[in-house]
Amino acid sequence: MEILLVDDDAIDRETVKRALSKNEYAPRLHEVCSAEEGLKAVENKRFDVLLLDYRMPKIDGIEMVIELRSRPNLGEMAIVMMSNSDDEVLALSCLQAGAQDFITKSEITPAKLHRAIIQAKKRFELEKKLYDSFCQVRELAEKDSLTGLSNRYHFEEALKVSIANNKRSQHNIALLLLDLDHFKNVNDTYGHETGDNLLKHVVDRISLCLRGNELFGRLGGDEFAILITGLTFANSATAVAQRIIQSLEVPIEIDGHIIQCGVSVGIAMHPQNADTAETLTKYADIAMYRAKKQGRNQLCYFEELMQEQFSRNYQIEIELKKSIKNKDFELHYQPVINTKSKEMVGFEALIRWPNCSLKSTPDEFIPIAEQSRLIDKIGEWVLDTAIKQLSVWQTKFNAELTMAINISAIQLVHTSLTSSIEQLLAKYHVAPESIVLELTETALLSQDEESSSRRIAQLNDLGCKLALDDFGTGFSSLSHLLNYPINIVKLDKSLLPQSNAEIRHLAIVKGIAVMASTIGLHIIAEGVETQFQHELCCQLNADEIQGYFFERPLSAVAIEKKWLQT
Ligand code: C2E
Ligand code: MG
Ligand code: MG
Secondary structure (H helix, E strand, C coil): CEEEEEEECCHHHHHHHHHHCCCCCCEEEEEECEEEEHHHHHCCCCEEEEEEEEECCCCCHHHHHHHHHHHHHHCCCCCEEEECCCCCCHHHHHHHHCCCEEEEEEHHHHHHHHHHHHHHHHHHHHHHHHHHHHHHHHHHHECCCCCCCHHHHHHHHHHHHHHHCCCCCCCCCEEEEEEECCCCHHHHHHCCCHHHHHHHCCCCCCCCHCEEEEEEEEECCCEEEEEEEEECCCHHHHHHHHHHHHCCCCCCCEEEECCCCCEEEEEEEEECCCCCCHHHHHHHHHHHHHHHHHHCCCCCCCCCCHHHHHHHHHHHHHHHHHHHCCCCEEEEEEEEECCCCEEEEEEEEECCCCCCCCCCCCCHHHHHHHHHHHHHHHHHHHHHHHHHHHHHHHHCCCCCCEEEECCCCCHCCCHHHHHHHHHHHHHHHHHCCCCCCCEEEEHHHCCCCCHHHHHHHHHHCCCCCEEEEEEEECCCHHHHHHCCCCCEECCCHHHHHCCCCCCHHHHHHHHHHHHHHHHHCCEEEEECHHHHHHHHHHHHHEEEECCCCCCCCCHHHHHHHHHHCC
């Protein structure tokens, strides 16, 4: 028998050792003099019994018991607590914390200690058996035995708790109900065993589409449910559902049969659609029924508006894919004007999608392209086209012209961005300092912050100018301006007031302009539409201005005609 003795008092340890040495079994004893060392010792070695002093500095005996009992398998050892006091209340607290016996140190004799050890060991074995069967019962009550997922009961309880918790937060909950298409045919054709195997494979595939913080349950038969909490946008549920549908498009091989198994998904949202677990489930069920009716293997939102939004986004995504192949985009260029000289110093390249049947604008299709990662291809095309155009104009008209290009957060994460820009600059003989890369604050805050900031540093080293776009709309955080090598801030159009009557508005934009110029940033005001705004920008000492007051974004041909002919 292996025994661990934890006591800070050397004399008491000696007493215990002496008592044990008289023991005919002569157990093997390992001694340490603090709870911290004791916890370390049990990490490295398995003990049968722990003899534990109650009163110790820092971590006392009871705290050590609580820590051990919270571990898997209850820490795997019987515990006998020892104390100088024979206080009954203390003895009870030790047992409640999870010790099996308590003896006062003055009582220690070889026989008594031996009995306490043997009885504690026996008691612990019994308690462990009870604990194991409790775990088994809980597993049976909460888990589906075929797939190991939460069962209907557990899922519904968890849904109720999540809804109650969500009422205090600003976030959304999505409930996805999934039903396999034509699962009955599989059972009828190949038998139930194959059907069960298919369900297990489907669960594996779906699990790979989840991040791990969702609750995934089997409600029965071929019906599954997924609960996603803490969502900022309803679209995030779309992405999960689409991944699941796609993952099941690849046939599954089971027992020599190739089986294609689609899935219909219905989605309802809390708090938008319903307040209670029952209603939310009913609505997700209605949505799933609609998905099945519309031809299966698709997803459907309960709310019509959400469904319309989803359908439109989906159509746009499909059309974007086609347009990327056919190179159906154009770039328009908006002149950037120097405030003092009133001369045009460069352009901002803005993408246009002229033949889009859904008449989508960049504010709509760029976020969709970002979500579906189609932005990578689009971004490459934008960079190539804009840099090539600048090269032509610099050679033909003015070598000093600059080109501002919008870079999405997704592009910024890619390691290849810097080298591809470098290659384009070399290919078209353009100097890096004539390129302004426009980033938004969200790009700086992207999930992969480390690789974004590495990229920003590389782009700065390359010699390109970096602008923070849309400043004044998001966080407008000073720390972003200070922590990143940003050269330019672009004040967003929403910051510009319409008249002197908007006193607060005026004060804010003045404050931001002073702050930006104090830390040495170049200021560009965008969205200047009126004479008043133009004059205001001059007063604010904005270095450059951009807006309909001077010119709208125009095609390359129109720019040449109106702005570049001498
Ligand atoms: P942004 O980079 O802030 O671009 C300025 C937007 O304001 C452009 O909208 C421009 O047409 C518009 N604008 C310019 N002057 C005025 C004005 O005086 N009044 C008003 N009301 N608007 C003005 P656009 O072209 O629709 O682009 C919207 C956004 O889409 C851009 O905002 C940018 O974030 C994104 N975007 C556009 N092209 C690209 C691109 O090639 N790549 C990426 N990643 N994003 C792009
Ligand atoms: Mg921009
Ligand atoms: Mg902007």
